[in-house]
Amino acid sequence: MLEIRLTNAAKRFQYDWIFRHLDLHAKPTDKIAITGSNGSGKSTFLKCLAGINPFTEGETEYSLEQRSISDNEVYRHLSISAPYMELPEEFTLLELLGFHFNFKTPYQGIQLKEMIKVMYLEDAINKQVSHFSSGMKQRLKLGLCFFSNTSLLLLDEPTSNLDRRGSEWYQELVHAYGQDRTIFVASNDPGEYEFCTEHLSIEDHKIKKSR
């Protein structure tokens, strides 16, 4: 189970500070919402946590079962779903899942057939991902996240492109596959993070915490 400690973390692009002076201890199974207005830095914060962008200042410590994980190993323990993350569109669904799970272990041994059923994509098994609707792609992105055996899930606008049924499905996914994992949700839609017990709000370069 993964723990994250940030001490005095900060991010700046050129001369613009996005956030500063952040201390955070995310414990295993914590569910944390990141909120803030458009352009406040929610996605940037998730990218820093994922190691896609580096923090400008501060210390980051990741540990698994009390054992420290080096920065270049962190990616093995996390999954991210975000609007800016591309799917390999030339694959069919079955090819993509086969490829992905060559590298990641399935969560609790779940089989590809079961994943496809849970994502309600049975009719698209041999369809190229480039021909998926935006909602189908979003279910696939979230499925790849939740069905990979990683301790940290980073979800950026998780229900974008999902209809009402899809949004309810997302809640069920969190409930069925997210209980024993640390989850961060970057969002401005309360429906996406109602299960979160901690809130970080980014405004004016400051991050405010509340429960």
Ligand SMILES: Nc1ncnc2c1ncn2[C@@H]1O[C@H](COP(=O)(O)OP(=O)(O)OP(=O)(O)O)[C@@H](O)[C@H]1O
């Ligand atoms: N690579 C970059 N270089 C320079 N500035 C950047 C870069 N990435 C993001 N920014 C800036 O950082 C700020 C925060 O952007 P970010 O996408 O994190 O906001 P957000 O809160 O996720 O917004 P939204 O709710 O609109 O998705 C914005 O002013 C953005 O222009």
